Amino acid sequence: MEFGNSGSLSEDGIHVDMDRLKKGEVNLGTSIMAVTFKDGVILGADSRTTTGAYIANRVTDKLTRVHDTIWCCRSGSAADTQAVADIVQYQLSLFAMTNGKPPTTQTAASIFQEICYSNKDRLSAGLIIAGWDERYGGQVYSIPLGGSLHKQSYAIGGSGSTYIYGFCDSNWKEGMEEADAVNFVKEALKEAIKWDGSSGGVIRMVVLTGKGADRHLYLPDTDYKVRHT
Amino acid sequence: MTSIGTGYDLANSIFSPDGRNFQVEYAVKAVENGGTSIGIRCKDGVVLAVEKVITSKLLKQGANKRIATVDRHLGVVYSGMIPDGRHFIDRARDEARSWRDTFKNPIPTADLASRMGGYMQAYTLYQSVRPFGITAIVGGWDSELESGVDGEVGRGPSVGAGGKTPGKKYGGPFLYMIEPSGLYWGYYGAATGKGRQAAKAELEKLDLSADGESSLTLEEAVKEAARIIYVAHDDNKDKDFELEMSWISGADGPTKGFHQEVPKALREEAERLAKKSLEDEDEEEEKKEDDKMEE
Numbered sequence: 001m002e003f004g005n006s007g008s009l010s011e012d013g014i015h016v017d018m019d020r021l022k023k024g025e026v027n028l029g030t031s032i033m034a035v036t037f038k039d040g041v042i043l044g045a046d047s048r049t050t051t052g053a054y055i056a057n058r059v060t061d062k063l064t065r066v067h068d069t070i071w072c073c074r075s076g077s078a079a080d081t082q083a084v085a086d087i088v089q090y091q092l093s094l095f096a097m098t099n100g101k102p103p104t105t106q107t108a109a110s111i112f113q114e115i116c117y118s119n120k121d122r123l124s125a126g127l128i129i130a131g132w133d134e135r136y137g138g139q140v141y142s143i144p145l146g147g148s149l150h151k152q153s154y155a156i157g158g159s160g161s162t163y164i165y166g167f168c169d170s171n172w173k174e175g176m177e178e179a180d181a182v183n184f185v186k187e188a189l190k191e192a193i194k195w196d197g198s199s200g201g202v203i204r205m206v207v208l209t210g211k212g213a214d215r216h217l218y219l220p221d222t223d224y225k226v227r228h229t
Numbered sequence: 230m231t232s233i234g235t236g237y238d239l240a241n242s243i244f245s246p247d248g249r250n251f252q253v254e255y256a257v258k259a260v261e262n263g264g265t266s267i268g269i270r271c272k273d274g275v276v277l278a279v280e281k282v283i284t285s286k287l288l289k290q291g292a293n294k295r296i297a298t299v300d301r302h303l304g305v306v307y308s309g310m311i312p313d314g315r316h317f318i319d320r321a322r323d324e325a326r327s328w329r330d331t332f333k334n335p336i337p338t339a340d341l342a343s344r345m346g347g348y349m350q351a352y353t354l355y356q357s358v359r360p361f362g363i364t365a366i367v368g369g370w371d372s373e374l375e376s377g378v379d380g381e382v383g384r385g386p387s388v389g390a391g392g393k394t395p396g397k398k399y400g401g402p403f404l405y406m407i408e409p410s411g412l413y414w415g416y417y418g419a420a421t422g423k424g425r426q427a428a429k430a431e432l433e434k435l436d437l438s439a440d441g442e443s444s445l446t447l448e449e450a451v452k453e454a455a456r457i458i459y460v461a462h463d464d465n466k467d468k469d470f471e472l473e474m475s476w477i478s479g480a481d482g483p484t485k486g487f488h489q490e491v492p493k494a495l496r497e498e499a500e501r502l503a504k505k506s507l508e509d510e511d512e513e514e515e516k517k518e519d520d521k522m523e524e
Binding site: 139 | 330333377386
């Protein structure tokens, strides 16, 4: 039996087309992650955007705000994930206005999931949602390709993540201090960038706590040692 | 009535020159003829009660419920036109469902009240509809526990989430009353229908405003609710009635966060106490009158 790669399910209904992107479509061949720590969550990402072998953007920002202290890491199609994040950003700002209180990470995650699941055969989006809110503290949710929702203490995603499962598993500690958590994310992403051809550029992070969102930037020029603002 | 014959009461979307909507005011009259309903919000729950006037001896006792469950944690009772109330409840259930569909979480009581207030208000705007002939009392318990997203997989960190604000409490009992104009407020105690004046007077005597140790417990509130319905019925003695009551407590209370009918045994006990309290009052009054005679 031969399997086509037309973009829809093949006759047997099991073998799925893995080559979902259109010819020339911009891809976030990516390394992304989010972790919980003592005071909240940290999101981290590399900055490479590719069109096939060509690097379309070497300083991409894959960490996207959907509310003041709820952010997401995007992987997959740049167009799809931007569109989904835009919709959720709109929904959450409306929610905050009509309810007179900020949304929880759960609220954000369920809106993301509904969009990803109900459009699963049209989207190519792997998302990690991380947020801090007063009631539930820092939380990390992962929404992989099919649109399922997973609550995790930390999540990794994108093509680069395959290289760091071992690193993360042996170095992960729950309830870390902020500096240790930043270091964990940085070392993991450095490793992912080193081994994954589709990941590279700078390392970006966002720290979400009761104090709000704090951005970090680390450049390869200084071997990701110095924090730039 | 000053409105009659002026023409300003003929349709919904017409104001009178002094800024009133007579159709809404007539709807309030329909409510004022209905059996009394009350709601009590106390520190560990909410009680809803209604005086169900018996319109025929052929109706089966205890059938034809008047208090409805809108979502697991939400109850609604109303006074006025029963078919209007049934439609109101249908809509409330739709709203609760649609909230669950988008947010994968139960709707907070305040949000249901807001949505239903908006729905009632829409029926005061158009020529093609009339206002609701009911005033509804919405009671609910918003979970004090941490809830995830419906259908999520996994648990997160074993040490629990970091960065929570310590010492803050969330959720709890809530009570709202929505009127035919669409107006809604949150209440400690709410009453509507024929006996609302007497019921409100009784509600004001209760210690409801504080969440502290001295305030009413849920079980006491059930007994007070029964008594208040009996007091409110006192002026309408010629008609028979049935008492229907429901309650909602927190996760560690008797209903575990669900809206449920008050168990038969507790209801009957509450009714017995209510009747006794009325008889005692009558006796006291008789005594007073006797004193006067002796003067």
